[in-house]
Amino acid sequence: MEGAKSRMVVVAAACTLVAGFMAYAFWPRALLVDIGVVSRGPLMVAISEEAKTRVREEYVVSAPVSGRLLRVDVEPGDAVYQGETVIARLTPTRPAVLDVRTEEQARAAVGAAEAAIVLARAEERRASADADYARLEADRARSLLEKSAISQVTFDRAERARRVADAALETAQAAVAMRIAELEHARAMLMSPSDAERAALSTNPHPRESIPLIAPISGKVLRVIRESETVVAAGSPIVEIGDPKGDLEIVAELLSPDAVRISPGDRVIIEKWGGGGALDGVVDRIEPWGFTKFSALGVEEQRVNAVIQFTGDAAGRERLGHGFRAEVRIVIWENEAALKIPSSAVFRSGGDWAAFQVIRGRARLTELDLGADNGVETEVLGGLRESDRIVIYPGNRVKDGARVKKRDPE
Numbered sequence: 001m002e003g004a005k006s007r008m009v010v011v012a013a014a015c016t017l018v019a020g021f022m023a024y025a026f027w028p029r030a031l032l033v034d035i036g037v038v039s040r041g042p043l044m045v046a047i048s049e050e051a052k053t054r055v056r057e058e059y060v061v062s063a064p065v066s067g068r069l070l071r072v073d074v075e076p077g078d079a080v081y082q083g084e085t086v087i088a089r090l091t092p093t094r095p096a097v098l099d100v101r102t103e104e105q106a107r108a109a110v111g112a113a114e115a116a117i118v119l120a121r122a123e124e125r126r127a128s129a130d131a132d133y134a135r136l137e138a139d140r141a142r143s144l145l146e147k148s149a150i151s152q153v154t155f156d157r158a159e160r161a162r163r164v165a166d167a168a169l170e171t172a173q174a175a176v177a178m179r180i181a182e183l184e185h186a187r188a189m190l191m192s193p194s195d196a197e198r199a200a201l202s203t204n205p206h207p208r209e210s211i212p213l214i215a216p217i218s219g220k221v222l223r224v225i226r227e228s229e230t231v232v233a234a235g236s237p238i239v240e241i242g243d244p245k246g247d248l249e250i251v252a253e254l255l256s257p258d259a260v261r262i263s264p265g266d267r268v269i270i271e272k273w274g275g276g277g278a279l280d281g282v283v284d285r286i287e288p289w290g291f292t293k294f295s296a297l298g299v300e301e302q303r304v305n306a307v308i309q310f311t312g313d314a315a316g317r318e319r320l321g322h323g324f325r326a327e328v329r330i331v332i333w334e335n336e337a338a339l340k341i342p343s344s345a346v347f348r349s350g351g352d353w354a355a356f357q358v359i360r361g362r363a364r365l366t367e368l369d370l371g372a373d374n375g376v377e378t379e380v381l382g383g384l385r386e387s388d389r390i391v392i393y394p395g396n397r398v399k400d401g402a403r404v405k406k407r408d409p410e
Helices: 002-026 100-146 152-189 193-203
Strands: 031-037 039-055 059-062 067-069 086-091 211-214 219-224 230-232 237-242 248-255 267-271 279-294 300-311 325-342 347-349 352-359 362-373 377-382 389-392 404-406
Touching: 039 362, 086 237, 100 152, 248 279, 248 325, 267 300, 300 325, 325 362
Parallel strands: 031 404
Antiparallel strands: 031 389, 039 248, 039 325, 059 237, 067 086, 067 230, 086 211, 219 237, 248 300, 267 279, 267 325, 279 300, 325 377, 347 352, 352 362, 352 389, 362 377
16 A cells, blocks of 8 residues: 555656646746837937038139130139139130131122222212312302392302212211221231231230239139130130138938928038038028939939038038038927837837837837837827836737846847
């Protein structure tokens, strides 16, 4: 009997041990999760975009007349002063060489001008004869009037005829002078470049001085468009001038849906511009004209320029120039004492936002009323309190009521 009882005790102990092992093996364990805390602190929503600097008032010095541009001595970055610094110099160009057709046309014009002079001088001689005859007639009429041989009306007619003849003579003389000038003009068209230069030296022993182009503003040379000596037409750009130190702004090309969310006066944080820290700025204006641009992946995007002005001390950005790259964050909402949680803890439950709150080691589904979201942190308007613990990155394994445990950091 005692042996049988001992075997029963051993069997019962073995069954108990097996049952305990099975219970331990299949008992649901707590899920290892990342756990965060609801906190209160600053929260900011901003639109980030690449941007570049530009000089607000950029002046292009152009050639006022056609001529030969002498070599430009100024270099990009050189300081210039309004009304003092000579940017470049222009000299008159030599006349162009005529082609065969143009030369023949010019010779025909010379012949026509010479014939016109002959005709004008014939008209001058006729008018001179008429004027001499009218003067004689007027002198006779005056003598007869003194003797009362003719009436006053007859004398007046003779005097009028003399004046008309004198005017006709002056007209004919002016016509001769005009025809002579036309002949000189026609002959000038036939002059070769060397003949033109010799003629200019004969009338003016000293060569014509070059035309100086003076700086219109004080600043720095941004770009030299034409450096070498060359012939330029009137209006050709030569040098660009601006003031990158005191007249610099930033232009950001925003997506049009982002552009409608910002307003003039919004605070801007300027980063990654090459300096030691972030710079401050403010949105000046959003341009009303949008344009199409292709992204690096070939996606067609509609963009809008946002113009940003620097604020604060200019000494911290003195090395910035025209066309430099930077990154801007345009702040459209911020709260210094917002109740917030990581955005990775929030998910959709039905039609509402929710998160798993950790209460006594179990995950409890909690519906939330959310506010602003910057992609990293989300503002909580209702459903949680400060210092509450929540599950971050819950995934599909975490269910309402599931036992959870904080994952140890590696």
